[in-house]
Amino acid sequence: MDMYAKAVESLKSAITNAINKAIENGELPKAEIPEFIIETPADTTHGDFATNAAMAGAKSFRMPPFKIAQAITANLDLSNTVCERFETAGPGFINFFLGSDFYSGVVEEILSNPEDYGKSDFGKGENVMVEFVSANPTGPMHMGNARGGALGDCLAAVLDKAGYNAYREFYVNDAGNQIEKFGCSLEARYLQIFKGDEIEFPEDGYQGADITDLANEYKDIYGDKLLDVSSEERRKALVDYALPKNIKKMQEDMAAYKITYDKWFFESELHKSGAVKEVIDILTSKGLTYEKEGAIWYKNKEVLTQKFLKEGKSQKYIDNLELKDDVLVRKNGNPTYFAADIAYHKNKFDRGFTTLIDIWGADHHGHVMRMKGAMDAVGYDGSKLNVVLMQLVKLVKGGELVKMSKRTGKAIQLRDLLEEVPVDSARFLFNTREANTQMDFDLDLAVTQDNQNPVYYVQYAHARICSIFKALAKDGIAPRKCTSEELALLTTSEEKELISHLALYSSEIVSAAKDYDPTKITRYVTKTATLFHKFYNACRVKGEDESLMQARLALCDCTRAVIKNVLTMFNISCPDSM
Numbered sequence: 001m002d003m004y005a006k007a008v009e010s011l012k013s014a015i016t017n018a019i020n021k022a023i024e025n026g027e028l029p030k031a032e033i034p035e036f037i038i039e040t041p042a043d044t045t046h047g048d049f050a051t052n053a054a055m056a057g058a059k060s061f062r063m064p065p066f067k068i069a070q071a072i073t074a075n076l077d078l079s080n081t082v083c084e085r086f087e088t089a090g091p092g093f094i095n096f097f098l099g100s101d102f103y104s105g106v107v108e109e110i111l112s113n114p115e116d117y118g119k120s121d122f123g124k125g126e127n128v129m130v131e132f133v134s135a136n137p138t139g140p141m142h143m144g145n146a147r148g149g150a151l152g153d154c155l156a157a158v159l160d161k162a163g164y165n166a167y168r169e170f171y172v173n174d175a176g177n178q179i180e181k182f183g184c185s186l187e188a189r190y191l192q193i194f195k196g197d198e199i200e201f202p203e204d205g206y207q208g209a210d211i212t213d214l215a216n217e218y219k220d221i222y223g224d225k226l227l228d229v230s231s232e233e234r235r236k237a238l239v240d241y242a243l244p245k246n247i248k249k250m251q252e253d254m255a256a257y258k259i260t261y262d263k264w265f266f267e268s269e270l271h272k273s274g275a276v277k278e279v280i281d282i283l284t285s286k287g288l289t290y291e292k293e294g295a296i297w298y299k300n301k302e303v304l305t306q307k308f309l310k311e312g313k314s315q316k317y318i319d320n321l322e323l324k325d326d327v328l329v330r331k332n333g334n335p336t337y338f339a340a341d342i343a344y345h346k347n348k349f350d351r352g353f354t355t356l357i358d359i360w361g362a363d364h365h366g367h368v369m370r371m372k373g374a375m376d377a378v379g380y381d382g383s384k385l386n387v388v389l390m391q392l393v394k395l396v397k398g399g400e401l402v403k404m405s406k407r408t409g410k411a412i413q414l415r416d417l418l419e420e421v422p423v424d425s426a427r428f429l430f431n432t433r434e435a436n437t438q439m440d441f442d443l444d445l446a447v448t449q450d451n452q453n454p455v456y457y458v459q460y461a462h463a464r465i466c467s468i469f470k471a472l473a474k475d476g477i478a479p480r481k482c483t484s485e486e487l488a489l490l491t492t493s494e495e496k497e498l499i500s501h502l503a504l505y506s507s508e509i510v511s512a513a514k515d516y517d518p519t520k521i522t523r524y525v526t527k528t529a530t531l532f533h534k535f536y537n538a539c540r541v542k543g544e545d546e547s548l549m550q551a552r553l554a555l556c557d558c559t560r561a562v563i564k565n566v567l568t569m570f571n572i573s574c575p576d577s578m
Contacts, residue, residue, distance in 0.1 A: 004503040021075035047095030054092035065092025104487035114561035123164030129353040134171040138182040141414040150430035154518035162513035183235030189215035294331030428455035461529035465560040466576040525566040
């Protein structure tokens with residue numbers, strides 16, 4: 001347990017003991033001790049911690065909160081905590097102020113194992129699957145994939161740090177309707193090379209220039225060999241040529257983006273293995289399918305209605321959802337994407353993952369309930385499927401919206417972004433806004449090498465600390481291990497504020513893991529850099545008394561370790577000089 005968690009735990013115990021003593025003494029009536037919280041106030045001049053125990057107890061003890069606070073503080077013993085004093089405020093808040101043991105303890109804890117600082121066993125080694133990007137392989141990856149890649153990869157890193165066993169997976173939709181459409185589009189472009197406009201392009205075909213490029217590539221290698229074969233054979237040959245090339249490009253783009261997946265899972269595997277047919281059979285055996293107009297339908301409306309009624313939702317709430325049934329198998333005998341998706345998510349649970357996290361575009365919000373209900377229907381707990389919905393990204397340059405790449409004159413792709421913007425900037429900036437908020441990605445900011453660019457600002461703080469140690473080394477000054485008494489010399493407000501913030505790191509990791517929100521960590525490390533600059537501008541290191549200088553060097557080293565820890569976790573470079 002880290003120093004911050006120990007501080008909270010010991011304080012909670014001391015408050016509970018004080019309430020029990022007050023009850024024994026008759027200062028409070030006998031009643032069940034209510035749940036109360038201990039938090040860090042927004043304004044730390046009011047204290048390092050505050051509790052609402054007195055307000056929370058008003059109903060149980062039937063007394064004004066201020067009187068309850070007086071009874072608690074009259075029996076409060078802080079000897080087993082890292083707080084040195086307390087005071088009551090307002091209607092009954094009790095504020096606590098940390099002692100020097102806390103600050104020196106944090107520094108000692110970080111320096112004892114800097115690389116592992118922030119790790120916890122919160123997740124208890126639970127196997128968690130994080131599926132992200134999963135772009136359609138029929139075309140290039142776009143800005144939504146860029147945002148989803150950064151969010152998913154960094155979320156998995158946070159989960160690992162919080163004690164989970166996170167597994168990264170990319171789901172390749174290499175089967176079904178979109179591949180048929182891909183084949184039709186390629187066929188039309190291929191035939192147009194030889195027959196011109198007499199060949200009509202499918203109305204719902206893929207219009208991208210990449211389709212034309214692939215058709216021309218095939219023609220350059222194999223010529224007109226597909227002109228006199230059946231349409232089925234032609235489409236298969238073109239798909240067999242083009243699809244692996246597209247998938248390879250996707251894998252190369254992800255590698256350039258510093259993302260390594262544990263598995264690229266192919267939808268076609270589900271069809272070949274019989275997994276799609278299996279889920280349809282399971283649903284049918286449970287009476288959850290029916291035939292209509294030659295197709296097999298899933299009773300989605302019935303499943304979700306029963307689910308919501310059990311959860312206590314009103315019929316009016318359910319009616320407003322306008323639930324509908326879904327086709328599982330089309331009348332041509334081909335399973336739908338939805339059927340394959342049910343099989344895929346069942347497969348994840350079958351492989352032993354107990355929590356599933358999907359990162360989807362916000363336009364898939366209607367799919368969330370259906371998939372959770374389907375997991376319940378096939379025998380798993382749908383509540384263990386968690387979906388992070390991600391809003392759109394707009395590219396901005398010079399204050400104006402950018403839609404086309406200057407290099408290609410086409411819609412901007414992930415590959416275009418990575419050629420224009422440093423990977424470190426992309427990964428960091430995409431993690432500065434929560435997934436559920438729309439984002440303007442500023443291309444000018446992303447390439448700026450000054451403190452306006454958040455990742456540069458954080459990297460510079462790390463480099464600045466490294467330069468401090470290098471400069472002192474030239475003067476023959478080297479850091480050494482400090483005693484607790486020496487660390488107790490760190491008493492300025494800037495020093496204490498920085499140490500208190502460093503102490504929060506493990507708790508911030510756990511909070512980010514619980515909320516599936518890695519942006520909490522980018523905000524945390526940005527504030528770390530701000531507090532370091534504030535400390536360094538206010539507190540001299542060189543030229544002070546040797547003990548104080550060494551204590552401040554230890555604090556510099558702690559800050560360097562935490563910044564490096566975050567950047568390394570997010571696979572962002574951590575330069576020693578800039």
